[in-house]
Amino acid sequence: MTGLQATKVLQSWQLSFDGENRKEPWNFLENVRDCRASNDNPTDKLLNAMPAVLKGKSQRWFHENKRDLDPISEGLRSSIRENASQQNDSAGY
Secondary structure, three states, X not given: OOHHHHHHXXXXXXXXEOOOOOOHHHHHHHHHHHHHHHXXXXXXXXXXXXXXXXXXXXXXXXXXXXXXXXXXXXXXXXHHHHHHHHHHHHHOO
């Protein structure tokens, strides 16, 4: 999957996040998780495409903190991979 394809997947799910509502991040992240799982979309590609669905405050925050997010993103990717691996192991895959 290319970055453009990942962006199109996120947009086809009509995902967006503007950072205005405090409850919204959890719903947004659950929807991203569902999107990833539904088509076995690669997590790293979806994370890289995330700026395409950020709006307003969240988009500004992302651009202002992008440099600091690289280590955090890698930690999230590792955590997600480990979690998926453990789930696959427990499911007998």
